[in-house]
Amino acid sequence: MLKVWKKVLATGNVTEPWEKSVPPERSRGEVVVEQHAACKGCKLCVDVCPTKAIKLYEGSPVINQKACVFCGLCVESCQDGCLKQTSNYKLATLGGSLVENTGSELRNKIRRVLGRSLHIRHLDIGSCNGCDFEMNHVCNPVYDIQQYGIDFVASPRHADLLMVTGPVTRNSTQALMMTYEATPTPKLVMALGACACSGDQIFGESYAIRGAVDAFVPVDIYVPGCPPRPQAIIHGLMLALDRM
Structure with missing residues (x-):
């Protein structure tokens, strides 16, 4: 029992406060539409999305976050720089x-x-x-x-x-x-x-x-x-x- 207590004291607190938890820099999260970029309507992002989570609405991509799997293929295929992948996970x-x-x-x-x-x-x-x-x-x-x-x-x-x-x-x-x-x-x-x-x-x-x-x-x-x-x-x- 004493050995267990010594190990606990030596380890210290390892629990992370959820509101202060930060994902790694390379973590893939929400894909957002860059407002300053002009979409030319090429539909490459729509065609490459494996879950059909992207649609064009009035000439701009709209992302269904419920279906997005954060694969990043849309960001890689976009030639106009309209899409950006972030590490944001707070999508509930x-x-x-x-x-x-x-x-x-x-x-x-x-x-x-x-x-x-x-x-x-x-x-x-x-x-x-x-x-x-x-x-x-x-x-x-x-x-x-x-x-x-x-x-x-x-x-x-x-x-x-x-x-x-x-x-x-x-x-x-x-x-x-x-x-x-x-x-x-x-x-x-x-x-x-x-x-x-x-x-x-x-x-x-x-x-x-x-x-x-x-x-x-x-x-x-x-x-x-x-x-x-x-x-x-x-x-x-x-x-x-x-x-x-």
Whole structure:
């Protein structure tokens, strides 16, 4: 026991405050449109995007961040310098029922019922496990979401939030619906990763892929990315808990 205490004292504090966490310089994040650049409408960025996340609107590219996988191919192909890739990972957005009341009603409900704590049940409905791998990191000593009163549980009956990864597959549809029904109200649903947020853009069209999570159950928080960084996941959770 004394050896363990000595090791703990020698190691010191390794937990990172999520709001001060800075991704590496080479980290790929949000692709933004440079306002000063003039797009000539060549559509190279549209054609090269593997997930069809870019469209031209009134002669300017518009990016669907829910489908973007941060590959950077659009930036490399753009000859006019209209696109720039940043390291910004704070792309979580509130949606579903939150759009109607700008989030205020749900935030009040969270504070009233959950007491600013959160229990999460993870549900993999067809992912490649990339998002699941990053999700595991939020519980390690570096990020340690338990310090914020957030933890994972083994049963949806004990959960406040369903964290769903992957597109909805034909064989997982029933599991998704039954897990959603088993979660007590008030409940939240987080679509984690580009597959869960946008549907079949990653795996392509197939009889086995049925679409995005919000096509079957109401989604309250969208966290895009392929996969999203642990900081992005925590950012989405803090957004839902109104701890921004």
